[in-house]
Amino acid sequence: MPTRRQVLKSVLAAWAAPAILSATSLGQGRTAPSDRLSIGVIGLGSRGLNLIDDLLRASDAQITMLCDVDTIHYRDQPWGKGKAFGLEPTSEYVQKKDPTTRGLRTTKDFREVTAASDIDAVVVATPDHWHALITLDAIANGKDVYCEKPVTHTFAEGQSVYRAAHKHDVIFQTGSQQRSSPEFRQAVEIVRNGHLGNLREIEVGLSPGYEKPQGDPTVRQPPESLDYEMWCGPAPKLPYMRARHHRWWRGHRAFGGGVLMDWIGHHNDIAHWAMDGDNSGPTRVEAVGWTFPETDVYDTPVQYEIRCEYASGVKTSISSQHKNGALFRGDDGWVYVTRGKLLASNQAWAAKDFDAGPKKVYLSDNHMRNFLDGIKSRKACISPAETTHRSITPGHLGYVSHTLGRPLKWDPMAETMVGDEAAMQLLLKNEYRSPWG
Structure with missing residues (x-):
């Protein structure tokens, strides 16, 4: 039985931009779910939400899975003040913005996203210390990756990521979006x-x-909404x-x-x-x-x-x-x-x-669009690993x-x-x- 990636490659011609415009749509010009790239987003803070908005504007992409170790938070604002981030509010936001989304799944474990057979690509918007491990796991599972800059936390991680991307021939885009300006x-x-x-x-x-x-330096117990052990992950577990x-x-x-x-x-x-x-x-x-x-x-x-x-x-x-x-x-x-x-x-x-x-030089006027087009054409993105x-x-x-x-x-x-x-x-x-x- 062909893999999802093989099926994806076999229909590239049908997914060219002109064809997308004439595809069966479901309200607001969205293409049918069967013709849309399936995306998992890991890290649902401020930057993650920005990238989600970019994906929601793409008629040929569908957010299928969301992952974060924090159920709900308000970034640097006092609890309950300002915009809410994290797993629960983001899930509600995505389903409200894209009513055609069906069966949106949520998890606190990134490995459920990177291993999912129905996911085409993964967006990584976590803190830097998680970038490499999540990206390498996604690549090992055959996923294309959009990862926020600075792409990795250490030099050795950077080498590992770009070599893995080359070896497995994945499409990789770093969130250095100035190249698309x-x-x-x-x-x-x-x-x-x-x-x-x-x-x-x-x-x-x-x-x-x-x-x-830049905020309250008082050492305290992590909030109940946060899995702080998992948030620290490979990094030292500081107070x-x-x-x-x-x-x-x-x-x-x-x-x-x-x-x-x-x-x-x-x-x-x-x-x-x-x-x-x-x-x-x-x-x-x-x-x-x-x-x-x-x-x-x-x-x-x-x-x-x-x-x-x-x-x-x-x-x-x-x-x-x-x-x-x-x-x-x-x-x-x-x-x-x-x-x-x-x-x-x-x-x-x-x-x-x-x-x-x-x-x-390479022409890109939309960084996320460049990534999605790269997934379909298999042409390298403007900001590879x-x-x-x-x-x-x-x-x-x-x-x-x-x-x-x-x-x-x-x-x-x-x-x-x-x-x-x-x-x-x-x-x-x-x-x-x-x-x-």
């Missing part, structure tokens, strides 16, 4: 078409980290506090890499894209001027800079002191881009109808450089330190709490 694509094409002359330097501006507790949970978890390296690793997958990703360096990286990395909070609630940097040098001669500075976005400087001018804004030394370059030249792993590698290297107090020489093609075994061991360190190892 026109202002970033325009900036990249300005650089690639030589309008700046020789590219000399790039300033990658990220936000500062958490200087003080529960609101200041280190919903929204603010990334401030501690047990769960995330700080604001540095939160944002590097956005703006440094654009820097690599402009340099045509999606499968490469720097040759020298040095952490400079890192400062840390005066609280043990968090252990990630508040202010930071990572200086990188590339084989092309381009130098980059990834820093909390730069304006948020990416600034490219060349011999003949500059261009700066951030969300919703593009500025340039030549005002003509910044016009929305400016055609930068013949060197065009290795691309985003490479974009965040300077952040991982920056942590190692800071810890050891010295610059690092890096071979980007082999992904190894040059003459520094201690640094390589630190980079590859990857510890999981039992039984998740």
Whole structure:
């Protein structure tokens, strides 16, 4: 009997965009459930809900399973205030928004989603420390994956994920959605078409980290709605506090890499894209001027800079002191881009109808749509696993450089330190709490 993936591949032609428009529909232009991609969503916080809204707008996708270890919560707001997140309110929301959904299933165990035979693809919107294990399990079960950035928590996890995606020929999309925004694509094409002359330097501006507790730091019992043991999973089970949970978890390296690793997958990703360096990286990395909070609630940097040098001669500075976005400087001018804004030394370059030249990059105007189309066509998405792993590698290297107090020489093609075994061991360190190892 053919597998679900084989059946999916056999009907790709029937699922081309024009055919979808003429398919049998059920209200509001939705296609019949039998012709829709079946999606499981794991992680139902704020970002998970954003992605669910993207899926609900797609007539050829159906959310079949939802997973979260928290039944109901209100993110960083007091209990009962503001928008509700978690398993129960999200289930109600999906069924209200898409009345054609039948038999929507919910679970607190991601393995029920990744192993489900009727699921085509999995969306992972958990905290960073869960990204790799869930993604690898989904890939092992033949699922295509959309995973939020920074795609993985550690460097070793990143290698494991992109290698598994290659090996099993899955469609993978990282939530580095700036690649699907026109202002970033325009900036990249300005650089690639030589309008700046020789590219000399790039300033990658990220936000500062958490200087003080962002919520209540009182240690308390986890709420009854939350399976905190499962929420921690492979990470150390730190004492529960609101200041280190919903929204603010990334401030501690047990769960995330700080604001540095939160944002590097956005703006440094654009820097690599402009340099045509999606499968490469720097040759020298040095952490400079890192400062840390005066609280043990968090252990990630508040202010930071990572200086990188590339084989092309381009130098980059990834820093909390730069304006948020990416600034490219060349011999003949500059261009700066951030969300919703593009500025340039030549005002003509910044016009929305400016055609930068013949060197065009991958065109995607809708990140989730690009993923769904990739599932059906089997064409690689705009933000595949290795691309985003490479974009965040300077952040991982920056942590190692800071810890050891010295610059690092890096071979980007082999992904190894040059003459520094201690640094390589630190980079590859990857510890999981039992039984998740």
